Amino acid sequence: xxxxxxxxxxxxxxxxxxxxxxxxxxxxxxxxxxxxxxxxxxxxxxxxxxxxxxxxxxxxxxxxxxxxxxxxxxxxxxxxxxxxxxxxxxxxxxxxxxxxxxxxxxxxxxxxxxxxxxxxxxxxxxxxxxxxxxxxxxxxxxxxxxxxxxxxxxxxxxxxxxxxxxxxxxxxxxxxxxxxxxxxxxxxxxxxxxxxxxxxxxxxxxxxxxxxxxxxxxxxxxxxxxxxxxxxxxxxxxxxxxxxxxxxxxxxxxxxxxxxxxxxxxxxxxxxxxxxxxxxxxxxxxxxxxxxxxxxxxxxxxxxxxxxxxxxxxxxxxxxxxxxxxxxxxxxxxxxxx
Amino acid sequence: xxxxxxxxxxxxxxxxxxxxxxxxxxxxxxxxxxxxxxxxxxxxxxxxxxxxxxxxxxxxxxxxxxxxxxxxxxxxxxxxxxxxxxxxxxxxxxxxxxxxxxxxxxxxxxxxxxxxxxxxxxxxxxxxxxxxxxxxxxxxxxxxxxxxxxxxxxxxxxxxxxxxxxxxxxxxxxxxxxxxxxxxxxxxxxxxxxxxxxxxxxxxxxxxxxxxxxxxxxxxxxxxxxxxxxxxxxxxxxxxxxxxxxxxxxxxxxxxxxxxxxxxxxxxxxxxxxxxxxxxxxxxxxxxxxxxxxxxxxxxxxxxxxxxxxxxxxxxxxxxxxxxxxxxxxxxxxxxxxxxxxxxxxxxxxxxxxxxxxxxxxxxxxxxxxxxxxxxxxxxxxxxxxxxxxxxxxxxxxxxxxxxxxxxxxxxxxxx
Numbered sequence: 032x033x034x035x036x037x038x039x040x041x042x043x044x045x046x047x048x049x050x051x052x053x054x055x056x057x058x059x060x061x062x063x064x065x066x067x068x069x070x071x072x073x074x075x076x077x078x079x080x081x082x083x084x085x086x087x088x089x090x091x092x093x094x095x096x097x098x099x100x101x102x103x104x105x106x107x108x109x110x111x112x113x114x115x116x117x118x119x120x121x122x123x124x125x126x127x128x129x130x131x132x133x134x135x136x137x138x139x140x141x142x143x144x145x146x147x148x149x150x151x152x153x154x155x156x157x158x159x160x161x162x163x164x165x166x167x168x169x170x171x172x173x174x175x176x177x178x179x180x181x182x183x184x185x186x187x188x189x190x191x192x193x194x195x196x197x198x199x200x201x202x203x204x205x206x207x208x209x210x211x212x213x214x215x216x217x218x219x220x221x222x223x224x225x226x227x228x229x230x231x232x233x234x235x236x237x238x239x240x241x242x243x244x245x246x247x248x249x250x251x252x253x254x255x256x257x258x259x260x261x262x263x264x265x266x267x268x269x270x271x272x273x274x275x276x277x278x279x280x281x282x283x284x285x286x287x288x289x290x291x292x293x294x295x296x297x298x299x300x301x302x303x304x305x306x307x308x309x310x311x312x313x314x315x316x317x318x319x320x321x322x323x324x325x326x327x328x329x330x331x332x333x334x335x336x337x338x339x340x341x342x343x344x345x346x347x348x349x350x351x352x353x354x355x356x357x358x359x360x361x362x363x364x365x366x367x368x369x
Numbered sequence: 370x371x372x373x374x375x376x377x378x379x380x381x382x383x384x385x386x387x388x389x390x391x392x393x394x395x396x397x398x399x400x401x402x403x404x405x406x407x408x409x410x411x412x413x414x415x416x417x418x419x420x421x422x423x424x425x426x427x428x429x430x431x432x433x434x435x436x437x438x439x440x441x442x443x444x445x446x447x448x449x450x451x452x453x454x455x456x457x458x459x460x461x462x463x464x465x466x467x468x469x470x471x472x473x474x475x476x477x478x479x480x481x482x483x484x485x486x487x488x489x490x491x492x493x494x495x496x497x498x499x500x501x502x503x504x505x506x507x508x509x510x511x512x513x514x515x516x517x518x519x520x521x522x523x524x525x526x527x528x529x530x531x532x533x534x535x536x537x538x539x540x541x542x543x544x545x546x547x548x549x550x551x552x553x554x555x556x557x558x559x560x561x562x563x564x565x566x567x568x569x570x571x572x573x574x575x576x577x578x579x580x581x582x583x584x585x586x587x588x589x590x591x592x593x594x595x596x597x598x599x600x601x602x603x604x605x606x607x608x609x610x611x612x613x614x615x616x617x618x619x620x621x622x623x624x625x626x627x628x629x630x631x632x633x634x635x636x637x638x639x640x641x642x643x644x645x646x647x648x649x650x651x652x653x654x655x656x657x658x659x660x661x662x663x664x665x666x667x668x669x670x671x672x673x674x675x676x677x678x679x680x681x682x683x684x685x686x687x688x689x690x691x692x693x694x695x696x697x698x699x700x701x702x703x704x705x706x707x708x709x710x711x712x713x714x715x716x717x718x719x720x721x722x723x724x725x726x727x728x729x730x731x732x733x734x735x736x737x738x739x740x741x742x743x744x745x746x747x748x749x750x751x752x753x754x755x756x757x758x759x760x761x762x763x764x765x766x767x768x769x770x771x772x773x774x775x776x777x778x779x780x781x782x783x784x785x
Contacts, residue, residue, distance in 0.1 A: 037377050045380035049387055147539025150529035153420045170415060170424070171530045173483040293417035300416055307418065308607060318417070 070104060070195040071096040079108040079202075085122050086134050101142040102198040105164070105183055107206040115206040135160035136209045142198045145181055145191040152297040153288060162209050163349075169296045177295070183207065185290030185345035185352075211348040214248050215240035218353065223252040227282075229266055230256075234279040246351035247284040249323065249339070251359055259359050269363055277312045278366035281325050284314070288351060291344035294318040314360070325360040334365050396500055403554035404502035404513035407493035408454040408563045409525075410600060410766050411574070421572035423527050423547055427451040427564060428535045429493050430524040431516065440544045441524055442536060446516070448493030449528070449535045455491045455731045457742050460775040461511040462496055474734050479689040482734060487532050502559060506584045508760070508775050510559060518556040523576060524549050525564050548576045559584050561773075565659070565766070567602040577659055583760050583775060590777070591670045593744050594760040595702070596663035597622055599655045601767045614719065614737075614768050619656045619709035623649045626668060627724075629698040631678065639695040644669070647702075654709045655765075663762060668702060668744070670758045675700055676745065682754050685726035685743060688733050697724060701743055706765070721763075721770055741772040 068076075071093050074084040083106045087093055096102065112118070122130070138159045145168070148154065152167035167182040181188040186205045193200035211217045215237070218224045227250050231237035240246060256266070269278065284307050298318045299305050306315040312327040317338075324336040343355035411425035429448030433441040474482045494501065494514040502510035525548040528538060535543070547564065554560060559581040567573045577600060588594055601616050608615035626647035630640040643649070652666045676683055676699060686697035707718035720739060727742035746757045760775040 041377055041380040045384040048384045141541075143539070143541065146529075146531065146533065147542060149527070149542055149545055150426075150531070151415050151420065151424055151527075152417060171486070173485055287418055288420065289417040293420065297416045297420065299418060300414055316418075 066194040066196050068195055069097050069197050070102060070200065073193060073195050073200060074104075074106070079110070080106055080200075082109050082112040082117065082119055082122060083107065083134075083137075085119055086130055089122065090127055090131055090134060092134070096197070099197055101140070103139040103141060103143040104198065104200045105137040105139070105188075105203050105207060106200050107137070107203045108189065111203055111205050117206065132160060132209065133206070136162055136164070136207055137203075139164060144194065144199045145179075145201075148181070152293045153290070160209065164207070165290070165347075167290065167293055167296045172298075172300075175298075180292075180296070182290065182292040182296060184347055185292045187292065208347065211346070213241040214246050214348045214351040214353050217346050217348055218248070218250060223254075224250050226253045226256040226261070226263065226266055227251055229263065230269065230279050231283070233266070233269060234271055234276065236279060236283050239285075240283070241350070243350055245286055245288040247287045247289060248351065248353045249282045249284070249356045249360070250353050251282075251356050252342075255356070255358060259362055261359075261363070273368060274363060275311070275327070275366045275368055277309060277325070277327050278361060278363060280309055281307075281312060281314045281360055290352060291321060291341050291354065294321055323356070323360065327361070327365075331365055337361070399500060399515040399517050401518045401556045402500075402502075402515040403518040403556055404510065404559045405493075405516055405554070406513045406559075406561050407448055407451070408458070408561070408771075409451045409492075410454060410563045410565045410577075410764075410771070412453055412766055412769065413566070413569060419569070422566075422569060423572065423574060424530070425453045426489075426528055426530050427547065428526045428528045430526065430535075431521050433522060433524045436540075438540065438544075440540050441526065441546070442543060444524070445521075446493075446514075447535055448490065448497070450488045450490050451493060451525075452489040452491060454771060456735065456738055456769065456771055457727065457730045458492060458771070458773050459512065459727070460773075461509045462494075474732055475689070476734055477689060477736055485530075487530050505559065506586075506588075507590075507777050508583065509777070510584075510775075513559055516554070518554045518558075520551055520553050522549070522551045523562070525576070547574050550576055552576075552578055555580070563600065563764075565600050565602065569602060569605045569767075573602070579661060582662060583665075583762075586665070588665075588760060589667065591758060593668040593670055593702070593758050594665040595624070595668060595704075595744065595763065596665040596761065597653065597655060597704075597763045597765065598660055598663055599658045599765045601658060601765060605767075616706065616719065616765050616767065617708035617710065618658075619654060620765070621654045621707045621709040621713075622652045623705045623707070624652045624666065624668070625649050625703045625705070626700065627703060628675070628700050629683065631698075634695075634698075636695070639698070641696075644700075649705060652704075656709065665760065671700055671745070671756075673756055676747065676754070676756045682747065686722070686724040686740075688725050688730060688740065699724065699743060700745070704763075719770075723772075727774075735769075738769050741770065742774070744774070746774070746776060 074080045074087060087096060136158045139156050148166050148168055150168055150170065153165045155163045155165055158164045165184050169177050169180050181191050181201060183203060184207055186203050186207060188201040189204050190202040218228050228237060295318065306313050312325060315324045315326055321341055323339045326336060337358045337360060339356045339358045339360055341354055342357045346353040407429050409425060409427050411423065413422060415422050415424050429451050430441055430444035432445035434443040436442045476482055500515040502513040502515060524546055526543060527545045527547050528535060529542060561579045561581060563577045565575055565577045567575050599616060599620060604615050624647065626644035627641040628644050630642050633640040653664060678698065683698040685699055701722065701724035703723065704721045705718050706721065721741060722739060723741045723744050725740050725742045730742045744759055744761055746759050748755055748757060757777060762773040764771040764773065
C-alpha cells in the first residue's frame with residue numbers, strides 16, 4: 032500500500048511529465064491552394080470578360096492561354112470596353128491585325144500578382160507587342176491610410192489577382208491605349224490642341240517634343256483658349272519679346288513622367304518645393320486635389336493664380352505623357368514684361 | 370524527515386534532471402576574419418516627380434546565389450528589411466533586446482508615429498545573431514559582424530516594404546538590383562559599408578566602403594575625437610533654388626565647446642559660454658566627398674566634476690523642444706558647417722548641437738535633424754555615473770548628419 036502511494040503513483044506521474052516534455056513538432060501548415068483553372072477557363076466562365084474572351088477566340092489565342100506558359104492579362108471588363116465604344120459587334124467586324132495590336136498590349140509574359148510587382152510607380156514592363164506598360168502601386172505610408180491600388184498606365188485595376196494555374200488576371204476600368212510615337216504627335220494629331228500647338232511654336236517650345244527626353248505636357252484645348260478670349264489672331268500677337276516666357280513654358284515639364292494616379296500613389300514627401308521649379312516660377316502641384324497653380328517669382332501684386340485641373344489625363348507617348356487641363360495657368364496680362 | 374518522504378520527491382527531481390537545460394556548443398570563430406557593418410544611407414524616397422529614384426528599403430546580400438535567369442534567390446548572408454539608418458549608431462548594439470521593427474517612435478512634436486506593418490532593420494548585423502568583432506584597439510566593436518576575409522560579391526536589392534522575406538519575393542522584385550560589386554576584405558580589418566546615392570536627379574547609386582582607421586590609431590584616452598566626412602552625392606537640381614537645405618560641395622567646419630553658466634542662468638533663461646580656446650574655432654574644410662580617411666579633431670575631456678552640479682548629474686537638452694522648457698545643463702560640443710566658397714564672415718550654415726540624451730535619441734524621427742547625442746558618454750555602473758570619452762564619425766548626407774559613436778571598452782573607469 033505504502034509502495035503504491037509513495038513510489039508508484041509519483042513515478043507514473045513523473046513519467047507522464049517526461050512524456051509531455053517531449054519535443055513538439057511544428058504545426059503543419061495547410062498547403063496553399065493552387066489555382067487549378069487556366070486563364071482561358073477563367074475568361075470563358077466570367078461573363079464580365081465576355082468581350083475579351085471573344086477577341087481571344089477570334090485571334091486564335093485560346094491555345095496560348097490554355098497552355099503552361101505563364102501570362103499576366105490586363106483585362107478590361109465589358110463595361111470598360113463599352114466605355115471605349117467597343118461592343119461584341121465591333122469585335123467581330125474589326126480586322127484582326129488591329130485587334131491583335133490592342134489585345135497584345137494587354138498581355139505580359141510571366142505571372143505578376145500584386146505582391147510581386149515592384150513597390151514603386153511607373154515600373155516599366157513590356158507587353159507582347161513589345162511596347163512599354165507602366166505599373167504603379169500605392170506606396171506604403173503609415174501616415175496615410177489609402178487603399179493599396181494597382182494602376183496600369185494610370186488606369187485603376189478594379190480587381191487584382193484573379194489567379195489562374197498559368198498566370199494572373201488584373202481587371203481594368205478602361206481599355207489601355209498603346210503609346211503614341213511622341214508627345215508632339217499626340218498634340219499634332221488632335222485638332223482640339225491646335226491653338227496650344229500654335230502657342231508652343233511661337234514660344235519655341237514645340238520642336239523639342241519629339242526628342243527622346245521625357246516630357247509631361249499640360250495641354251489646354253482650344254475651348255480653354257476661347258474661354259479666355261484668345262483665338263488664333265490674338266494668339267499670333269503673343270511673343271517672347273512682349274511676354275515673359277512663363278506664359279507658356281510651365282506647360283512643358285521636361286525630364287518628368289507621371290500619370291494622374293501617381294499623384295496619389297506617390298505623393299511628394301521630400302523637402303523642397305512642392306512642385307516643379309522653372310527659372311523664374313514654381314509650378315505648384317497640389318497632389319491632394321490633383322490641381323496645379325503657377326506661382327511666378329516676380330509678378331503683379333494683384334495676381335491670383337488659376338487653379339487648374341486635369342481633364343483628359345494620361346495620354347501616353349513613348350517620350351512622355353500629355354494631360355489635358357481645364358484652364359490656362361496664367362493669362363497674358365499677368366505675363367507682360369514691365 | 371522520513372526516507373519515504375524523500376522517495377516521494379525523487380521522481381520530481383528526476384523529471385527535472387531529464388528536462389533540464391542543454392548547453393549549446395559555441396559557434397566556432399571565423400578563421401582569418403574581417404569585420405563588416407552595413408548601412409543604408411538613402412534618405413529620399415520615390416514620389417511622382419522623382420520616380421526614377423529608388424525606395425530606400427533594401428536587402429543586403431553577400432555572396433549571392435543566382436537562379437537560371439541570373440536573379441539572386443539566396444545568399445551566404447542576407448541582411449533583409451534594411452531601412453534607412455538611424456541618425457545615431459553606436460559601436461555595440463543598443464537595441465539588442467528590442468524588436469527590430471520601427472514601431473514606437475515619436476515624431477518631432479513628440480507624438481507617436483503610426484506603427485509600421487512590416488519589419489525594419491537599421492543596419493546589418495544590428496540585432497542579428499552573428500559572431501561579432503572583438504575589442505580592437507580598446508574599442509568595443511560588437512556592432513561589426515565577423516566574416517571570412519577575401520573577395521566577396523556584394524549585392525543590394527530594392528525590396529518592397531512588406532512582411533515577405535527576400536527569398537519569397539517575386540523574381541521581378543528580386544531582380545531590381547541597386548548595387549552589384551565585388552570587394553576585397555583584408556584579414557583583421559574593420560569595414561563600414563554604406564549604400565549611398567551619387568546623383569539623386571539621375572538615380573545613380575553606389576556602395577561606399579571605408580576601411581576603418583580608428584583601430585590602428587593611437588587615441589588619447591582623455592580626449593574626445595570628432596571626424597567629419599561628406600557622403601552626399603551630386604547636389605540635386607532643386608537645391609539651386611534655395612528652397613531646401615543641402616550641404617555645399619566644400620564645407621568649412623568650426624567647433625564650439627559649450628559650458629553651462631550656472632551663475633547667469635535661472636528659471637527665466639539658461640546661458641552657455643564657450644570653453645576658452647574652443648569658441649567657434651576653425652577645425653577643417655572638407656573639399657572632397659566620399660573620402661576614405663578621416664582627420665580627427667581632438668577635443669578636451671573635461672574633468673568628471675564638470676558633469677555634476679552639487680553631486681547630481683547635469684541634464685541633457687530635451688530632444689523635442691517644449692515651450693517654457695530650458696535647455697539642458699550638460700557641457701556639449703556644437704559644430705557649425707558653412708559653405709567654404711562663401712566669405713568667412715557669412716554666418717549662415719548648418720549648426721549641429723551634440724547635446725541630446727543617447728538613450729532616447731533614436732526613439733525620435735526627425736524631418737530636419739540638427740542635433741546628435743552628447744559626445745561625452747555617461748554610463749551608470751554600480752550606481753555611479755562615469756563619463757567616458759568617445760571617438761565620433763560624423764557622416765554628412767545631403768541635409769543631415771549621421772553620428773557613429775565608437776565607445777571604448779569599459780573595463781576600467783576613466784582617469785580624468
